[in-house]
Amino acid sequence: MTIIQVYLGLQCFMRYLFLLLMVLATGCADKSNPLVLSGKTMGTTYRVLIADSTGAISASEIQNKIDNKLNKINKLMSTYDPESEISRFNRAAPDVPFNLHPDTVKVLAFSLALADQTGGAFDPTVGPLVELWGFGSTATTAHPPEDHRIQALKQHVGYQSLHLDTDSTTVSSPTKRQLDFSAAAKGFAVDAIATILVQLGHSSFLVEVGGELFAKGEKRLGQPWRVAIEMPSAATRAIYRAFPLIDSAIATSGDYRNYFEANGQRFSHTIDPRTGYPITHDTTSVTVLAPTAMAADGWATALNVLGPVAGMRLAEAQGLAVVMLVADGNELKALESQAFKDYLAQNL
Numbered sequence: 001m002t003i004i005q006v007y008l009g010l011q012c013f014m015r016y017l018f019l020l021l022m023v024l025a026t027g028c029a030d031k032s033n034p035l036v037l038s039g040k041t042m043g044t045t046y047r048v049l050i051a052d053s054t055g056a057i058s059a060s061e062i063q064n065k066i067d068n069k070l071n072k073i074n075k076l077m078s079t080y081d082p083e084s085e086i087s088r089f090n091r092a093a094p095d096v097p098f099n100l101h102p103d104t105v106k107v108l109a110f111s112l113a114l115a116d117q118t119g120g121a122f123d124p125t126v127g128p129l130v131e132l133w134g135f136g137s138t139a140t141t142a143h144p145p146e147d148h149r150i151q152a153l154k155q156h157v158g159y160q161s162l163h164l165d166t167d168s169t170t171v172s173s174p175t176k177r178q179l180d181f182s183a184a185a186k187g188f189a190v191d192a193i194a195t196i197l198v199q200l201g202h203s204s205f206l207v208e209v210g211g212e213l214f215a216k217g218e219k220r221l222g223q224p225w226r227v228a229i230e231m232p233s234a235a236t237r238a239i240y241r242a243f244p245l246i247d248s249a250i251a252t253s254g255d256y257r258n259y260f261e262a263n264g265q266r267f268s269h270t271i272d273p274r275t276g277y278p279i280t281h282d283t284t285s286v287t288v289l290a291p292t293a294m295a296a297d298g299w300a301t302a303l304n305v306l307g308p309v310a311g312m313r314l315a316e317a318q319g320l321a322v323v324m325l326v327a328d329g330n331e332l333k334a335l336e337s338q339a340f341k342d343y344l345a346q347n348l
Contacts, residue, residue: 034205034219037063041070042186043080044210048193051204051219062200069192070209076104077185079127089171090127090178097170105169107181107188107294108162114298115159118314122302123159123273127180133278135269150276157273186210187251187297194293206245211252212293215245224347231332232284232325240325240334244347245289251296253304254285272305281307282327289321289343308335315339 034049037059048066076085089098100108111124132145132153161173181188186209193207194214204217206225215225228242232254253270270279286304290296299320303311308326312335315322321340326333 035059037066039063039067039070041067042074042078042189042210044186046070046189046193046207046209048197048208049206049219049225050197050202051206051217052202056201062197065196065200066193069196070189073103073185073189073192076101077107077181077188079180079182086179086181094176095172095174097165097168097172100169100171102169103188103192105164105166107184108164108171108179109166110188110294110298111181111184112159112162112164114302117318118302118306120159120274121272121305122183122298123157124179124181124184125157125159125162125177126271126273127178127182128153128156129271129273129276130180130182130269133269133271135271154276157276183253183301184294184298186212187249187292187294190214190249190293207293209293212249212297213245213251214249214293216247229285229287229323229325240332241323243344246347248289248291248343249293249296250287250289251293251300252285252287253300270301270304279305279307283308283311283324284327284332285325286311287323289340312337 034051037048037050039046046066048062050062074084075081078084079087079090081087085101085104089100092098108124111122114122115124129150132149156176156178158177161175162171162177163173164171189209190207190212191214193209194205194216197205197207198216202216204219206213206215206219213227215227219225224244224246226242227245227250228239229252231238231240271277272279283304286300288296288300288303290299299315299322303315303320303322303324305311306314308324312322312324314320315337316339319339320337321343322335322337323340324335326335
């Protein structure tokens with residue numbers, strides 16, 4: 001038996017997420033190899049590994065169901081598609097209820113709840129600021145925007161003005177707002193694929209979309225799916241820690257591959273919605289384990305904005321399994337929440 005390490009550090013839609021998926025495999029003739037399905041979606045790629053054969057339909061039928069769902073999510077939540085649902089909302093007149101698909105309602109409801117829990121460190125209306133700093137769908141910039149432009153645009157950012165009616169599945173705002181689900185949509189897509197696989201009778205699989213992962217069951221009997229957190233370095237790729245991923249999701253938010261420098265100063269792509277400026281603390285990456293990929297995705301972004309002190313304090317209060325890698329001079333310091341330590345103690 002040989003061990004093949006398949007690297008899945010992939011560029012994401014609005015930010016970069018880097019995880020290493022360690023897949024144990026034997027020769028091509030070994031029928032115990034997982035079924036592998038892959039494709040493109042949301043400006044990145046997806047990969048699905050199915051380790052059991054309990055499903056009732058063929059691989060091509062499974063892939064069709066996955067592709068159809070991903071295409072539907074993209075048509076709802078992509079800011080790159082001018083005719084997507086949220087793009088049409090972003091152009092709509094304020095103070096008029098806008099009808100949303102139930103999937104969009106789920107992502108928006110999660111985003112608004114997380115915004116409340118984090119005091120606005122997570123904000124689904126931050127998109128205009130991300131665009132202003134050159135990290136959105138427009139071309140990147142080599143210079144930071146003037147402060148007066150930032151302050152003016154901040155008037156158009158703020159989740160508090162959004163009113164979501166889950167009964168009528170509508171959203172409205174007295175002032176114009178623009179939705180951006182770049183920190184939740186890929187996680188939602190992972191969860192949606194996992195739901196499809198469970199409905200088809202599968203109980204052992206791993207799903208990845210743009211670096212977001214969810215694992216269920218085992219790769220083989222007694223062999224769980226394994227992942228590793230990457231050391232945050234733009235020059236090299238090395239592992240900080242590898243561990244089993246058991247019936248859980250994982251996501252990482254980091255700024256070490258997506259930034260620009262001007263006048264000797266580095267500007268991260270992670271924008272703090274509360275200030276309008278990129279984060280300036282020393283956190284280089286935040287990894288979160290959670291029951292769903294959408295939760296892991298959103299919390300990783302929010303805690304990265306909050307930084308090592310406020311972020312870890314909130315992680316402990318919420319009982320989140322979190323690893324923060326923080327620059328300490330020329331070295332990296334790892335901060336692990338109690339929930340993450342407990343997870344390792346139970347599963348290593």
